[in-house]
Amino acid sequence: MRKITFLVVALCATMFANAAITLPLSEDFAVCDKGSATTTGSNMPEIGTATYPNPFAWATTLTKVYDAGGMIKFGASGATGSLVTDVISVTKDSVVIEFDAIGWSGTSDVNSKKITYGATTITIQTTPVEFPVTPEKLEHFKVVFAKEEGATLTIAGGGVKSRFFLDNLSITEKDKDSSVGVEIVKSAANVYGANGTIYGAENGRIYTITGMDVTEQNGRLNGVYVVKINGKVQKVMVR
Incomplete structure (x- = not known):
């Protein structure tokens, strides 16, 4: 015991x-x-x-x-x-x-x-x-x-x-x-989302939470995304 x-x-x-x-x-x-x-x-x-x-x-x-x-x-x-x-x-x-x-x-x-x-x-x-x-x-x-x-x-x-x-x-x-x-x-x-667009991400890439690259869809986004710019990562919500 x-x-x-x-x-x-x-x-x-x-x-x-x-x-x-x-x-x-x-x-x-x-x-x-x-x-x-x-x-x-x-x-x-x-x-x-x-x-x-x-x-x-x-x-x-x-x-x-x-x-x-x-x-x-x-x-x-x-x-x-x-x-x-x-x-x-x-x-x-x-x-x-x-x-x-x-x-x-x-x-x-x-x-x-x-x-x-x-x-x-x-x-x-x-x-x-x-x-x-x-x-x-x-x-x-x-x-x-x-x-x-x-x-x-x-x-x-x-x-x-x-x-x-x-x-x-x-x-x-x-x-x-x-x-x-x-x-x-x-x-x-300086990176934010509005009207379907993530602004300030011109020199970076945009990904979904699951990792899909959707950079080319910027302007038609809706939801939460991950933005990678110069090695830094930031989450952005777009409505």
């Missing part, structure tokens, strides 16, 4: 040890295909519930996070939205967090958002926009932290009412350089 108990405990310990995120991590939220961010009345089902289980193996806790059709929405009118990752396994000196995000110009919504890695919290400011929320409206953010052992990442609204949309999350690592600590870069996304 003691031997069996020991084996079970050892197996559980191994399972939990293997749960840590191995970098790089990239999430384009293409799996979020049940909602829409077209209007304020669009259906945005909450993720992480009995009817919509958490589809992200790397995320341990989702609080008031919603499917917004190829992206996720944080927060409700009276509740802060937040996402917590599993422990991030880091071998280099710095952890780099990048994502596209935009705020919503709802009544009394605050623009601040909090990015927490380990014991360090950085506050960013998103631009508020009105519906429809489309990929070309999102801005790109990059935050760099010095690594911590056993740390997780939390992304959350900066207040009780701080609704925002997020897409194209990536977590990578790099060796120590002059930017170790905190580096915030905010820039407008």
Whole structure:
């Protein structure tokens, strides 16, 4: 009996040890295909519930996070939205967090958002926009932290009412350089889809989620696509 108990405990310990995120991590939220961010009345089902289980193996806790059709929405009118990752396994000196995000110009919504890695919290400011929320409206953010052992990442609204949309999350690592600590870069996304066309992809290739090259069909697209430009990959939704 003691031997069996020991084996079970050892197996559980191994399972939990293997749960840590191995970098790089990239999430384009293409799996979020049940909602829409077209209007304020669009259906945005909450993720992480009995009817919509958490589809992200790397995320341990989702609080008031919603499917917004190829992206996720944080927060409700009276509740802060937040996402917590599993422990991030880091071998280099710095952890780099990048994502596209935009705020919503709802009544009394605050623009601040909090990015927490380990014991360090950085506050960013998103631009508020009105519906429809489309990929070309999102801005790109990059935050760099010095690594911590056993740390997780939390992304959350900066207040009780701080609704925002997020897409194209990536977590990578790099060796120590002059930017170790905190580096915030905010820039407008320059590849976006509208009216059946992906703009900004003139020097790249366009693929379906299953890998089919549909570059020549640009102008007649509808759905979620993967754009590859100069070795970089970005997911784009076209309506």
